[in-house]
Amino acid sequence: MRQDLHFVTFATRDLDAARRFYVDGLGWRPLLDVPGEILFFQSAPGQVLGLFDAVGFAEDLGLDAPPAVAGVTVAHNVGSADAVRELAAAMQAAGGRVRVAPAPGAFGGVFHAIIEDPNGVVWELAHNPGWHVADDGTVSFGA
Template identity: 70%
Template sequence: MRQNVHFVTLSTPDLDAARRFYVEGLGWEALLDVPGEILFFPIAPGLVLGLFEARKFAEDVGASEPTGVAGVTLAHNVGSESEVVDTVERFVSLGGREIVAPEPGAFGGIFHAIVADPNGVVWEIAHNPGWHVSDDGTVSFT
């Protein structure tokens, strides 16, 4: 098996709230939007984020009941500490929730915050001067 992932799909209790948050609020463009079922967003070259309505997600994976997302964070790196603060403020203004306020991180010299979207998907918003993400999505350590 090749070392790559093409889709990350998350169980989403309120797909309409996700659409309002990501499409209307953050301005993301959906690759595919099937109302009442799933939203797909291209998030990097060769990588798509799927937000799948929770009951349909459970049916698809053979679970007896819908489950939430746990033990996972999505990370978004920005260019400065002030961008961390601005991004967190935007998340909250769109109905997200601040979990950890912007602060210096305990690991790796980062400045970060932890926020959740309206469905509880946890995001780390970070500025890490030791990481570089190029325009093509390649991540490197400096």
């Protein structure tokens, strides 16, 4: 198997709230929007974030009940501590809940904030001067 991850999909209790948060609040453009079923966003080169109606998600996986999003974070890296603060404020204004306000983190020199979207997806907004994401999506660690 190639070391590729093309889709990350979360069970979503309220697709309308997700749409308001990501599209109306953050300005993301859906790759595909099927009302009542799923929202797809291009999240990186070759990668898609899916927000799947929780009932349909459970049915697709053969579960009796929709699972809760737990034990998972998605991260967005930015170029400065000020950018973390600005994005955290924008996500809060879009309906996100601040779980950790922008501040220096406990690990690796990161400055970050933790924001939860309206359906429980937890985002880490981070600035780590030792990490770099190139325009082609390649990640490097170290100064």
